[in-house]
Amino acid sequence: MTDPRTGIIRERLKGIRKIIAVSSGKGGVGKSLVASVLALTLTRKGNKVGLLDLDFTGPSSHIILGAGELHPREEKGIVPPVIQGLKYMSIVYYARDRTLPLRGTDISDAMTELLAVTVWGDLDFLIIDMPPGIGDATLDILKFVRNAEFLVVTTPSQLAFETVRKLISLLSELAVSVIGVIENMKMKDSHFIRQQVEARGVRFWGEVPFDPELEDNIGDVDRLLETRFSRALAKLIEGYLVRQ
């Protein structure tokens, strides 16, 4: 028995120049916000960008983008709608605002299906908002999207870094590219994360301050991109991604 979707996924992704999986071992570190602002910033710099939310049981990037009621259209697959200038794909088009309780094997199947049906076309960047943890989604991206590079998000907490450390260790062991680590929600001076990251031979992109105003600007992209959070992130993107 052969699953034809494996070959189809390769075809679907072949027009994409760079695929970046925004990941973390831990939940609640700001992956979705980093992934969304990264995608929006690259779009506003004139790149062709896609954003794929793979957090099936807890999708949130549609709220960050203020995605509204747009839906994909069917044409030799599923063509994601353009929201804020970027192609946006999420399970919310199908589960709507209802709960989607999924076990690991179902997550894996749903992810394979979504990768197989989505028509991205030519893109400069595909940003993937990964679910927390080192489970099915991470393993499936490693299996199906061999050229994916990882941007890892952590907070200053040693608890967050404990799982990030394990994620970096796995990616290094598998010779998967980690383009950098971002320390989000920085509140006080400390070099702990920088030292830990650099000791592992991974590039430390820098710090993004904890921004108490951020929550009030979710859903309004223009205002969101003016927050301290987004401006700090844009500087890191400019330094490490755009000028590469």
Added chain:
Amino acid sequence: MSAASQIAEKEGLKEVTEIVIKLGELQQIEPALFSFALSQLKTAILRNTKFRIEKDLAELKCRVCGRKWTSATAGLDEETKETIHFIPEVAHTYIRCPECGSPDFEIERGRGVWIESVKGVRPDD
């Protein structure tokens, strides 16, 4: 088509005579339409291939109480059936176990589209 051609190549077939394709019920694909789409995509090695499309009926099994059931999409509106067609796992949002009401069930049969078998002629046949 590409998967079928790869199998033919791997098995050293000079011609493929029959391909059996299974269509999971949850995919909600019309077999006649699917068969037509396949006929439009034939490559050289598949020029005389007969496609047999077989439906794999959906069978769900509750992981909590063990109840098995079929006809899982009966009663769902067309729009919901269409969302399940694209991503069958979203069935967990819309379908509940008829016995205990749990969304924690296994799709034992009836999801996906796959090549069940490929028959063909080897050069020395």
